[in-house]
Amino acid sequence: xxxxxxxxxxxxxxxxxxxxxxxxxxxxxxxMGIAPDAIRNVAIATYExxxxxxxxxxxxxxxxxxxxxxxxxxxxxxxxxxxxxxLAMREGYTTAKEEIxxxxxxxxxxxxxxxxxxxxxxxxxxxxKGTEVRMKVFLKK
Amino acid sequence: MISxxxxxxxxxxxxxxxxxxxxxxxxxxxxLKRCPTEAIRVRKGKSEIISEYCTDCGACIRVxxxxxxxxxxxxxxxxxxxxxxxxxxxxxxxxxxNNLDDKALxxxxxxxxxxxxxxxxxxxAELVSEITRKLLKDENTRLPVISSACPSVIRLIRVKFPNxxxxxxxxxxxxxxxxxxxxxxxxxxxRLPREKIGVFFIAPCSAKVTEVxxxxxxxxxxxxxxxxxxxxxxxxxxxxxxxxxxEAENEFPREINKAGRIGISWGCxxxxxxxxxxxxxxxxxxIENVIKALEDLEDSKFMNLEFIELNACSGGCVGGVLxxxxxxxxxxxxxTLRKYLPVxxxxxxxxxxxxxxxDKKIEYQPVYRLGETLEESINLMNTVDELIKKFPxxxxxxxxxxxxxxxxxxxxxxxxxxxDCIHIMRYHFYIAEGLKxxxx
Numbered sequence: 001x002x003x004x005x006x007x008x009x010x011x012x013x014x015x016x017x018x019x020x021x022x023x024x025x026x027x028x029x030x031x032m033g034i035a036p037d038a039i040r041n042v043a044i045a046t047y048e049x050x051x052x053x054x055x056x057x058x059x060x061x062x063x064x065x066x067x068x069x070x071x072x073x074x075x076x077x078x079x080x081x082x083x084x085x086x087l088a089m090r091e092g093y094t095t096a097k098e099e100i101x102x103x104x105x106x107x108x109x110x111x112x113x114x115x116x117x118x119x120x121x122x123x124x125x126x127x128x129k130g131t132e133v134r135m136k137v138f139l140k141k
Numbered sequence: 142m143i144s145x146x147x148x149x150x151x152x153x154x155x156x157x158x159x160x161x162x163x164x165x166x167x168x169x170x171x172x173l174k175r176c177p178t179e180a181i182r183v184r185k186g187k188s189e190i191i192s193e194y195c196t197d198c199g200a201c202i203r204v205x206x207x208x209x210x211x212x213x214x215x216x217x218x219x220x221x222x223x224x225x226x227x228x229x230x231x232x233x234x235x236x237x238x239n240n241l242d243d244k245a246l247x248x249x250x251x252x253x254x255x256x257x258x259x260x261x262x263x264x265x266a267e268l269v270s271e272i273t274r275k276l277l278k279d280e281n282t283r284l285p286v287i288s289s290a291c292p293s294v295i296r297l298i299r300v301k302f303p304n305x306x307x308x309x310x311x312x313x314x315x316x317x318x319x320x321x322x323x324x325x326x327x328x329x330x331x332r333l334p335r336e337k338i339g340v341f342f343i344a345p346c347s348a349k350v351t352e353v354x355x356x357x358x359x360x361x362x363x364x365x366x367x368x369x370x371x372x373x374x375x376x377x378x379x380x381x382x383x384x385x386x387x388e389a390e391n392e393f394p395r396e397i398n399k400a401g402r403i404g405i406s407w408g409c410x411x412x413x414x415x416x417x418x419x420x421x422x423x424x425x426x427x428i429e430n431v432i433k434a435l436e437d438l439e440d441s442k443f444m445n446l447e448f449i450e451l452n453a454c455s456g457g458c459v460g461g462v463l464x465x466x467x468x469x470x471x472x473x474x475x476x477t478l479r480k481y482l483p484v485x486x487x488x489x490x491x492x493x494x495x496x497x498x499x500d501k502k503i504e505y506q507p508v509y510r511l512g513e514t515l516e517e518s519i520n521l522m523n524t525v526d527e528l529i530k531k532f533p534x535x536x537x538x539x540x541x542x543x544x545x546x547x548x549x550x551x552x553x554x555x556x557x558x559x560x561d562c563i564h565i566m567r568y569h570f571y572i573a574e575g576l577k578x579x580x581x
Contacts, residue, residue, distance in 0.1 A: 002519040023436055032518040033510030036303030040439075047440050068515055139515070 004032070004066040010050050012059030015105075021062050022046035032066060034139060041117040041137045042071050048110040049075040049133055055100055056080065057131065073118075073135040081127040089115065089123075155192040158213045158350035158367075159202060163187060165209035170538035172201035172210060177428045178297065182551070183541040193508035196296035197348040198428045198453045199462030212347035212463060215366040217373065220255055223339025225331050227323045228256040229316060229364065232263040232400070232408030233345040233458045235478055236471035237374055238381070242481060244405075245398040250380035252393055254373075256341070258327060259397040263404030265319035267487045270403050270416035272312050272497055277417065277447050283308065285423075285438075285446040288413055290314045293348035293453035294431055295357050295503065302435050303505040308449075311499050313359060315407060316342050316349065320363035321496040340365045343373050346454060346461030358499035369463045401486035402479045409472045410457035414450040424450040426457055511550065524553040533564045 006028060008021035026043040046062060053060040057079025065072040082088045088095075089111050096106025115121040120136035168186035180194035181201060188201075188209065201210040220226050228251045235244045248259045269290075276282050289295060289310040298305050313321075320340045327338050344350045344367045353367040383389050406412030414422040423446050425434040431451045437443060454460030456468030464471065511525070512518035525546070532545035540561040542548035551557035560566055 002516050002523070004519045004522050019437075019440060019442070022440065026439070028522070030301070030303070030507070031509055031511050031522065032515060033507050033512070034515065036505060040304045043440055066519060 001068055004028075004064075006062075006064040006066075008062040008064075010053045010059045010062060012054060012057065015054065018051055018054045019047055020050075022050050025062070025064055028064075029066070029071070034066075034071070038071065038137050038139055042073065044117045045114045045135050045137070046073060046075075048113045049073070049135075051105055052110045053077050053079070055096055055105060060130075068139070070119075070139055071137045073133075073137075075133040075135075076130065077132075078130040081129055081131055082123075082125040083127050085123055085125060155195075156351060156355035157190065157192060157195050157197055158347045158354070159190065159195065159197055159199070159210060160213055161188055161190070162209045162211055165207045167207050167209070169206075170543075171204045171206060173538050173541070173543050175200050175204045176543065177432060178301070179543045179547050181543065182557075183538075193506070194300065196293045196300075196428075196453070197346075197351045198293040198297075199347045200428060202347065202462045212350060212369065214344060214350050214369040214372070214463070215341075217254075217368055217376070219366050219368075220339065220341070223365070224337040225258075225327055225333055226256045226339045226341060227258045227260055227327055228254075229260055229262050229319045229323065229340060229342045231316065231343060231345055231370075231458060232261075232266070232405045232412075232475065233461060233464055233471065234343055234370060234373075235405065236408055236459050236475045237370070237464065237466045238378075238474070241474065241478060243398075244400075244478060245393075246381050246384055247377065248397045249384050249389070249391075249393045250377045252397075253380045253384065253389055253391055254376060258323065258394060260319050260323035260326070261397070261400045261404065262315045262319045262342075263400030263407060264487045265322055265404075266315035266407040266413070267400060267404040267416070267485045268322075268489055268497070269312055269315050269318055270407075270413070270485075271489050272493055273310060273448070274417055275493075276310070276312065277419065285421075285443070285449050286310045287438075287449045288451060289358060289499070290407075290413060290450075291348065291452050291458075292352035292357070293346070293428065294451040296348070296351075297428075297432065297453075298435065299357065299503055300506050300508050301432075302439055303507070304439055305435060306503055306505050309358075309503055312497055313499060314352070315404075316352070316364065317356070317359060317362060318497060321494070324363050342367050343370050344368065344461075345370045345458050345464045347463065348453065349461070350463075357503050358501055360501045363496075370461070371463050371465050374465050399486040401483040403485045404487070405475060405479050405482060408458050408475050410452050410455075410460075411450065412457065414448055417448055419447050421445055421447040422450060423448075424452075426452040426460070427455040428453045511553070521550075521553045525549045528552055528559065531559065531565065532562055535564070537563075539563045 029039045057077035060077030063074040091112045092108040094106045094108035100106045118135040119138045122134040125131040166187045173181045178194045180191045251259050287308045342364045350367040353364045356362045403416040410426040411424040414424045459471035460468035511521040528549040536544040540548045
């Protein structure tokens with residue numbers, strides 16, 4: 001079975017470029033002829049993850065694997081890590097700085113949305129080392 | 142004038158009103174590089190439009206230095222085909238004239254030109270504004286609602302933004318609203334059968350000509366002919382002078398001058414949204430800006446908005462490719478004209494007429510997908526990613542495609558050759574000459 005792999009580097013602390021990778025992924029999925037609702041789910045999940053990496057982790061990487069059944073996403077960063085994952089997953093919980101929230105980011109919906117819009121969601125984080133999020137969106141046949 | 146109807150039969154719902162004057166086309170890359178949807182290729186020295194990607198925005202017409210791209214439209218002679226003729230002037234028309242303080246002068250000049258009746262598109266626009274205000278207040282409406290007025294934007298959404306198709310307003314555009322209202326009125330007044338009544342829209346742009354012949358959202362347009370604003374403009378000037386001098390003997394219908402400020406404002410960027418009496422709107426003009434806004438909207442980056450007005454042309458409809466006056470000057474003129482008008486001249490008296498709503502669903506058309514199946518698309522995308530490494534990434538356009546990526550996609554699809562790239566050709570030339578290959 002054919003597989004398409006995409007890799008993106010997300011720069012840290014540059015809000016003018018935040019969303020560039022998720023936008024590129026979204027446009028690739030459109031070219032793949034993937035169903036609109038699956039595109040939306042992947043786009044939201046990657047966008048939220050990308051923003052998180054920009055705000056909290058000084059950037060990171062996004063790896064996308066597309067096959068006949070699913071779109072798999074792996075987001076990695078070497079940022080500060082999340083001390084309390086359960087708390088971080090709560091809607092509205094945020095540790096974003098005031099100046100970032102003033103930009104309209106950091107509403108505390110990033111991780112909850114990533115979970116909500118994907119079929120599989122797994123988060124591993126180690127304080128001081130970084131965070132890895134693995135997500136999967138299944139494609140309906 | 143070529144028959145527009147014949148072209149539609151050929152292209153179905155991807156009919157376009159923009160065509161090429163083959164002998165004028167030099168095969169340069171001006172249009173290629175400026176097309177916002179990458180719909181142009183230069184093949185065999187001539188510019189070609191990929192029908193499925195084109196949104197009739199008119200960018201190529203504006204930038205072609207050789208005037209090889211032209212908008213097709215109906216000639217005024219087609220008035221002879223009908224017994225009773227109605228003109229539908231858009232508010233942009235009023236913005237073309239100097240020192241106009243009463244638009245009745247323009248409307249009466251249309252009567253003098255030979256029309257039996259005039260129905261202002263701006264008057265219908267006020268009805269659209271009123272119905273939209275109700276729509277935004279309805280708790281069942283999913284916000285934000287995207288304006289359905291710019292046909293170029295609707296065409297863009299249906300091929301590029303699958304998740305926004307359902308956000309397009311279900312209400313028809315003012316031109317269609319005006320046509321329906323005018324036809325109803327004319328049939329009542331004249332008792333003529335529909336086919337003897339000719340509805341003539343004065344189009345400010347190519348996209349609206351397309352919308353008449355291959356509408357989206359409605360199965361069939363009630364507009365019969367689309368004439369160009371730039372063609373009617375010079376014909377109106379002497380007639381307006383004649384009326385102003387009191388030399389016209391015609392009797393002018395009294396009720397044709399209906400539209401107020403809200404309707405007139407639709408002619409410029411921000412006018413449509415302004416008529417909704419809410420602050421929670423976004424108004425974007427210029428096709429490049431529109432694409433960016435739609436990208437952001439698709440990613441749910443915009444919060445707390447009720448309405449989104451999008452105009453493919455900079456400045457709004459006054460910036461249409463068939464308009465004469467500079468769009469920013471046109472805006473000044475509309476602002477002056479507005480001063481003397483009531484807020485709104487028309488209102489929905491009874492129930493909202495059924496023709497105010499779309500009767501045909503606008504469907505997403507995945508024309509940009511690479512293959513027929515996902516498997517095929519994945520294979521093609523892998524081929525594209527391999528090919529692209531060979532190209533210099535200059536996006537020079539010399540191969541006939543707008544970017545190296547677009548060229549790689551064309552090669553993968555089998556419609557272009559790697560060697561169309563002059564940089565690859567140069568490399569082969571060096572090898573053939575036994576020279577050291579260029580470092581690039």
